[in-house]
Amino acid sequence: xxxxxxxxxxxxxxxxxFYAYQDKDRVKIVxxxxxxxxxxxxxxxxxxxxxKADRVYNSIYSKLSYDTLSNIYHLYLSDIPDVENVILDYxxxxxxxxxxINLAKNNDTIRMVDKYKRRAYGEAHLFxxxxxxxxxxxxxxxxxxxxxxxxxxLIIDHFKRxxxxxxxxxxxxxxxxxxxxxxxxxxxxxxxxxxxNQLSHSxxxxxxxxxxxxxxxSITIEERHNERQQRSYMPKRYWKHLVEM
Amino acid sequence: MTIQEKLEILTGAAKYDVSxxxxxxxxxxxxxxxxxxxxxxxxHTFTPxxxxxxxxxxxxxxxxxxxxxxxANRKSNDINRAAFTIDEVVELTIHFYRRNYIEGxxxxxxxxxxxxxxxxxxxxxxxxxxxxxxxGGYIHVKxxxxxSQELINEAGLYADRMSVNIELPSDRSxxxxxxxxxxxxxxxxxxxxxxxxxxxxxxxxxYKKTPIYVxxxxxxxxxIGATPENDLDILSLSQKLYDKYDLKRVYYSAYIPVNTASxxxxxxxxxxxxxxxxxxxxxxxxxxxxxxxxxLNEQKPDFDINFDPKTNWALNNLSLFPVEINxxxxxxxxxxxxxxxxSAQKIASARRIAPLNYLDLKKLGVVLKRAQYFITxxxxxxxxxxxxxxxxxxxxxxxxxxxxxxxxxEQLNLFDRLSDSSWKPKLLLPLALQIxxxxxxxxxxxxxxxxxx
Ligand code: SF4
Numbered sequence: 119x120x121x122x123x124x125x126x127x128x129x130x131x132x133x134x135x136f137y138a139y140q141d142k143d144r145v146k147i148v149x150x151x152x153x154x155x156x157x158x159x160x161x162x163x164x165x166x167x168x169x170k171a172d173r174v175y176n177s178i179y180s181k182l183s184y185d186t187l188s189n190i191y192h193l194y195l196s197d198i199p200d201v202e203n204v205i206l207d208y209x210x211x212x213x214x215x216x217x218x219i220n221l222a223k224n225n226d227t228i229r230m231v232d233k234y235k236r237r238a239y240g241e242a243h244l245f246x247x248x249x250x251x252x253x254x255x256x257x258x259x260x261x262x263x264x265x266x267x268x269x270x271x272l273i274i275d276h277f278k279r280x281x282x283x284x285x286x287x288x289x290x291x292x293x294x295x296x297x298x299x300x301x302x303x304x305x306x307x308x309x310x311x312x313x314x315n316q317l318s319h320s321x322x323x324x325x326x327x328x329x330x331x332x333x334x335x336s337i338t339i340e341e342r343h344n345e346r347q348q349r350s351y352m353p354k355r356y357w358k359h360l361v362e363m
Numbered sequence: 364m365t366i367q368e369k370l371e372i373l374t375g376a377a378k379y380d381v382s383x384x385x386x387x388x389x390x391x392x393x394x395x396x397x398x399x400x401x402x403x404x405x406x407h408t409f410t411p412x413x414x415x416x417x418x419x420x421x422x423x424x425x426x427x428x429x430x431x432x433x434x435a436n437r438k439s440n441d442i443n444r445a446a447f448t449i450d451e452v453v454e455l456t457i458h459f460y461r462r463n464y465i466e467g468x469x470x471x472x473x474x475x476x477x478x479x480x481x482x483x484x485x486x487x488x489x490x491x492x493x494x495x496x497x498x499g500g501y502i503h504v505k506x507x508x509x510x511s512q513e514l515i516n517e518a519g520l521y522a523d524r525m526s527v528n529i530e531l532p533s534d535r536s537x538x539x540x541x542x543x544x545x546x547x548x549x550x551x552x553x554x555x556x557x558x559x560x561x562x563x564x565x566x567x568x569x570y571k572k573t574p575i576y577v578x579x580x581x582x583x584x585x586x587i588g589a590t591p592e593n594d595l596d597i598l599s600l601s602q603k604l605y606d607k608y609d610l611k612r613v614y615y616s617a618y619i620p621v622n623t624a625s626x627x628x629x630x631x632x633x634x635x636x637x638x639x640x641x642x643x644x645x646x647x648x649x650x651x652x653x654x655x656x657x658x659l660n661e662q663k664p665d666f667d668i669n670f671d672p673k674t675n676w677a678l679n680n681l682s683l684f685p686v687e688i689n690x691x692x693x694x695x696x697x698x699x700x701x702x703x704x705x706s707a708q709k710i711a712s713a714r715r716i717a718p719l720n721y722l723d724l725k726k727l728g729v730v731l732k733r734a735q736y737f738i739t740x741x742x743x744x745x746x747x748x749x750x751x752x753x754x755x756x757x758x759x760x761x762x763x764x765x766x767x768x769x770x771x772x773e774q775l776n777l778f779d780r781l782s783d784s785s786w787k788p789k790l791l792l793p794l795a796l797q798i799x800x801x802x803x804x805x806x807x808x809x810x811x812x813x814x815x816x
Contacts, residue, residue: 222716223709224723247407247417251462259461280399284461326458332367333459336374337420338410341619341633347413350809351406362408362464 121156122147124164124202128194131202132171134164138206139174147202178209182217189220189231196238197268204230241265242272248352249277249288250361254321259286262314262359270297270306278304289314327361334362364445370455372445376425376436377471379616388501388523388579398460398467398499400523400579405466418469418503419459423447423484427473431541433530433589435621436473446475452488453496460500467501467523468492474507482510482518489521503579506556508548515552519559524579524611527553532597536590539626556581557608580611587641588634589618589627593664598644598655605648615641636668636769642811644672650704650814651697668765670756671807673816674700677737681752684737685744689718701734703815721745728815733759761806 122138124130126149138145146159155161178187186208193205207227211219222228251259259281270290274297277288281299289296289309296309357363388400406415424446425436435442456468470488474481485504492498503524506515519525527549531537534546556577563576583604585597601613617633644666647653651673658672659665663679666672677684677700686695688710696707706728713719713727721740725731736746736755748754810816 218716221712223713224719224726226726229726243403243405246401247405247463247466249463253462257461261463276399276401281397281461281463283397324462326462326464329367329370329455330459330462330464332371333374333419334408334410334416336371337378337416339378339412339414339619342412342414342635344413345411347809348409348411351413351415352409360408 119144119146119156119159120162121145121153121159122162122164123150123153124148125150125166127166128191129168129171130164130166131194131205132174133167134202135206135209136167136170136174137162137164139209145206147206148200149202152199182212186212186217186220189235192235192238192272193231195268195271196234197266198234198237201234204234238267238269238272241267242269244352244356245269245273246276248356248360249273250359251286252318252321252324252327254317257284259284260314260317261286261288262291262318263288264292264355264359265290268293270295273297274304274306287317289317331362366451366455369445369447369451370421372443373422373425373447374420376473377420377422377469379435379619379621396497396499397457400467400499400501407463407465417466418501419456419465419467420469421447421452421471423452423470423472423481423488424475425473426475428476429474429541429543431530431543432622432624432627433540433586433618437622440622449484449488449491453491456492456500457496457498460498465500467503469503471505472507478507478509479511479514482507482514486514486518486521489518493521501579506552508544508552510552512555515555516559519556519577520574522577522579524581525556525577526582526584527556528584529600530584530586531590532585532592532600533590536592540590553581553583553604553608553610557610560609580609582610582612582614584614584616586618587615587638588630593659594637594641594644594666595655595659595661595664597641598648598659601645602648602655613645615645632770634769636765637666639811640666640668640672643807643816646811646814646816647672647676651816652694653698668769669760671700671810671816673698674733674759678752678756681750681755685739685746685750686737687742688724688738688740689714699734699737700816701730701732701737703728703810703813705815 120141120143122134122145124134124147131147134147138147153161175187178190190205190208193201193208204227208231211225211227219225220228223232245263245265249261249263251261254260268290270288270293273288277286277297278299283301285301286299287296287309291311291314294308294310295306296314297304297306388402404417406417408416410416422436424444425442426444426446427434427436427438430437430439452468452470456465459465460467468489470485472481472485485507489502489504492502501524502522503526504518504522506518506525506527508527529549531540537544537546559576560580563573566573567575585600587597597615604610604613615638617635617638618628618630619633620627620630623629644658647658648655653676658676667675670678677698684699686699688696693707693711696702696710697704702710709727710719710724710729713723718741719727721743724734724740736748736750736759738745744750746755748758807816
């Protein structure tokens with residue numbers, strides 16, 4: 119078995135696919151950060167080559183479809199362990215049976231694709247609601263999140279559209295990077311946990327936090343207690359960054 | 364009074380209005396304005412009662428000149444009263460919105476002075492938000508029954524959604540419990556809003572500059588179990604509202620007693636399972652092509668709470684079954700218990716590649732527990748019992764009689780049930796420490812929200 123180890127970027131993944139796809143041996147693609155050496159496996163380090171990545175990208179786009187390409191990108195963002203190999207299987211399947219294989223919702227690989235994609239989309243949608251901004255300076259807002267999936271690229275447009283007249287930062291503490299919006303453009307850049315904590319402690323507590331807490335407590339209907347349902351929609355692991363909890 | 368105290372009182376007074384959806388409208392900010400509306404609807408948090416919080420849902424005031432029997436704010440009640448100023452509501456909305464706590468504002472009010480004055484105040488708030496503050500978030504505003512046509516027209520220009528709560532499903536019940544209101548006062552604004560929506564749409568097609576009136580449509584709420592109407596009365600009313608007034612949603616709210624009065628039922632236990640079945644029935648009207656009269660009839664005017672409405676219907680129409688998975692048209696698949704919109708779409712998609720076998724169905728999200736009795740797969744029937752109404756009823760019946768659990772006049776002690784070892788609920792592992800909501804007794808308790816029936 120050969121382990122193709124890549125740097126974690128999307129282009130890196132496409133480069134790894136370029137090589138792994140042609141390999142006749144049994145292969146596995148794995149992110150450098152997750153890689154655990156195995157005695158019997160051969161390690162092949164892949165450094166990102168944009169021309170190779172572009173070739174894979176373009177051949178998926180032109181020979182399969184935009185939808186399939188977009189599925190692959192969303193699978194990548196799902197950041198689920200071993201998703202790289204689902205992606206490789208998916209690409210092989212599509213090239214073997216043509217793009218219409220996507221209709222076969224009972225096929226195990228297609229089901230996996232649908233499931234992972236839904237998870238990433240689902241969490242991104244949830245976080246459009248769960249991001250909590252703290253006003254750290256007049257009209258400058260900061261938020262910390264720890265999502266399971268790599269959702270910042272999926273929510274950037276939404277937040278940019280909605281809060282176009284305020285500065286904001288949405289910080290993914292797990293992946294140590296953030297959306298930064300400066301009234302002109304929104305972009306992604308690395309941001310460490312320490313830098314984040316400095317930002318968030320730079321100001322007093324926000325008076326609207328306690329008002330929102332009161333609102334939250336007053337809107338609850340005691341007669342209809344149903345915490346199971348609450349947790350199924352809003353799992354406990356997300357509560358840490360919610361001011362009302 | 365501090366803003367915090369006002370917020371507590373006027374949120375508590377608004378909480379029994381169940382609708383909190385922010386969906387169905389679309390608005391994006393132009394240039395540097397604040398706010399957008401996404402058509403899917405976004406929940407910002409969930410309360411311990413399991414409900415989605417999307418909007419800042421408050422009353423402008425709970426001072427009321429009326430005395431509706433079922434309402435906590437009626438004038439004869441001795442409760443804390445408060446009133447927001449217009450600016451207070453505007454500021455709260457903007458500040459909450461900027462922190463991404465909410466999708467927007469849901470503003471309602473008790474009736475103070477008179478209907479017109481109240482409607483005028485509500486309109487001032489949303490006018491200020493839209494024009495002075497350039498607020499582009501979601502706004503849902505109540506139309507106050509009895510307010511003038513001009514005021515309702517104006518409010519609709521600023522709102523994404525308007526609603527008039529019918530609350531009581533018949534004129535007789537209205538007379539009994541809300542003597543100050545009448546049917547005309549409620550249906551007049553509803554009709555007016557729906558006509559306006561149509562007229563503006565027509566204009567908008569011709570002149571692109573015409574604004575869209577109430578782009579998120581209108582909704583209403585019905586109280587369940589305070590008055591004697593049966594499920595057929597209620598769903599027929601909903602169907603009329605969808606067909607005639609083009610409502611986006613009808614919400615149902617199990618009656619929770621907040622007052623005691625001789626003309627109110629003495630309820631100990633809000634009929635939440637009945638509410639759950641009505642929501643499921645409502646999905647069947649909106650998304651599955653059913654009519655109220657197919658689901659229920661004069662002989663059986665109420666749902667059997669032990670079965671979801673689709674299973675109920677299928678059992679009463681067993682001659683239409685089984686249907687062949689690989690052949691039945693999409694519309695027929697939709698009527699099979701255990702096949703929701705999503706799985707019906709997947710079946711229609713996957714069988715274009717190759718005929719499906721029985722194992723595939725599970726992979727497509729079909730709930731075989733119910734569906735097995737109503738389908739064949741490549742002409743083979745897989746049901747654990749014959750296609751026979753009584754036999755199927757017996758196997759599908761829940762272990763605990765839900766009709767009993769939903770009896771509003773008795774407090775069901777679930778602890779008794781849980782310590783009875785012969786009854787092991789599937790959903791309650793591990794045995795919850797608090798008394799679980801009885802809604803969990805229905806294994807399909809989430810389907811009234813997802814609509815996958
Ligand atoms: S008019 Fe509205 S607020 Fe006033 S008592 Fe009736 S239901 Fe309650």
